[in-house]
Amino acid sequence: MPKPVYVFSSGRLSRLANTIVFETDASPQGEQVKERKRHLPVEQVSELYLFGEVDLNKRFLEFMAQKGVLLHFFNRFGYYVGSFYPREHLLSGYLTLRQAEHYLDSRRRLVLAQKFVAGGLENIRRLLLKEVAKGREVEGVLDLLEELLPRVGEAQSVGELMALEGRAREAYYGAWTALLGEEWALERSRRPPRDPINSLLSFANSLLYTSILAQIYQTHLDPRIGYLHETNYRRHALNLDVAEVFKPPLVDRLIFRLIRLGQIKAGHFLREGQGVFLSESGRRLVTEEWEKLMQTTYRHPSLRRSVSYRTTLRLELYKLEKHLIGEQPYTPYRLR
Template sequence: MKKTFYLFNPGRLSRKDNTLKFTPVDDNGREGQPKYIPVEGVSDLYCFGSLDANSALYNFLGKAGISVHFFDYYEHYTGSFQPKEYLLAGKMQIQQTQHYLNVAKRLVLAKKFVEGSAFNLTKNLKYYDNRSKDLESQLTRIQSLTESIGSTTSVPELMGIEGNIRQSYYSGFDVILNDHAMEGRSKQPPLNEVNALVSFGNMLCYTQVLDQIYHTQLNPTISFLHEPGYRRYSLALDLAEIFKPILVDRTIFRVLNKREIQSKDFDIQVNRVILKESGKKTFLKAFEERLSETIQHRVLKKKVSYKHLIKLECYKLSKHLLGIETYKPFKIWW
């Protein structure tokens, strides 16, 4: 079974027969012990350290269908190497573009993304509210905002509602978390430990969604809720809204409340907090475990992983764009 590999250290990546060879390099240029990764076992690579590679290596990765995602020192997603878009189809491109250009059609999908996100956010809050955490004020506020989604007449207005829903939701983090406080959402840069985890987790969710989009006929640059922009896979931002509460926030609650990640796992700088390597590894382990968890799917009548749910969401969106079946966002039913 293919899996994701995370490269934390700077180094050199090269091909050796049908194997990937990663040679770590320290700050003084000294090479460490090489590690060999069979290419048939790799789904994608996440690079958190500087990577030295040549075009021959990327040709090899492209033929093997392996994506590479890059992040800078401050954990910002900077870009991806994606193999040739072998699944893109003309009909889908046309329909996706038409749904973006048609204000009414675009608004229908944009509302679905916000509704799905709001529902899953509410489920998280209800889970903890039922466990002696007083989150009634947040739940009431989000319910009121959710009821106004249907009457919105523009995407900017809808984005405003979505932002207010998120603000109310994040205020509940200070109630849910035992030993940490969020104190409002801060990003670019995150100003405390909770915000550092949210930024890191959201970025991982975004790249997971992007990877699943790649395996469908959807174009990741044409979106409906977020405005398409230069050098941004904005459709991944749309779909990630639905899965961040399930994949990212639940993981954050786990690693902090179970003290798997503590203050010592953060690099606290002036006006910036980032995860140390120890914190990244712990969070990634918990995140991977979350992606691998399975649930009994009510329609398919079989167990599917959370990671596969993302791909199923892409298929549902594809059917909507092609006029086969109306899109309904994934909502937690348990």
């Protein structure tokens, strides 16, 4: 089964027959420079995550488009820059019309936006219940979530939903001090992230956004049409919607584990200007642990078989497709 490949070194990407070739320069030895090549059969690659300075040409991009391989670009600070999203090979005109109809109809759009917000807040609630069971005191945030969750279905607009979600997440992030300690106290700042925990959270969120985008490519959905996030000049919005449901069970749990096991350390962060960013070793660590998480399997309650979390993202999108064509109402994923 094709898998994502993460490229941290600088070099050149090219095509050789049906193979992706990555050439990078090794450390100079005397006056000579040894050139290293890595060959990747294209059938084994679903996405390329490019963190280093990489050269490529149009012929290579044509090859990626032909094979349906997505490229995700990150700058030297680990900021997600954008993706090369090949022409949608599975895009369905019928489903695109249904997506557009659900967006243009304010009532149907609100229903889906409510589902995404309710799914995200319910997964936060379930995650915090697990923390309470471990003896951590976050009852105040749980009480607020219990108060806000019923109001999601009463919201009259997407703006009201966003405000409600913002209030819940602010309280939730405020509880990270109790969950992780003073060193990892979280007050959200994004561009640039002002401390290690914001840097870690932003980077992990980017991995989630791109993972969902890659799964959307394997469905008939158009990633440009979202419901909670505005569909306008933004390149992609649907992956941001679906990410709201999966941030607590995937991103937040990953961060909790990295910190509690002592895997992430002060040396994994760099301060540059007014921002704090993950170093290359920090990005390598987080992507390795992220990939392990995405390949982790569990027994799916309705399918009655083992599925990975990457497959779970695809299944979530299939549920959304069924909602759009009127086959079955969408029910967000719930943290077990």
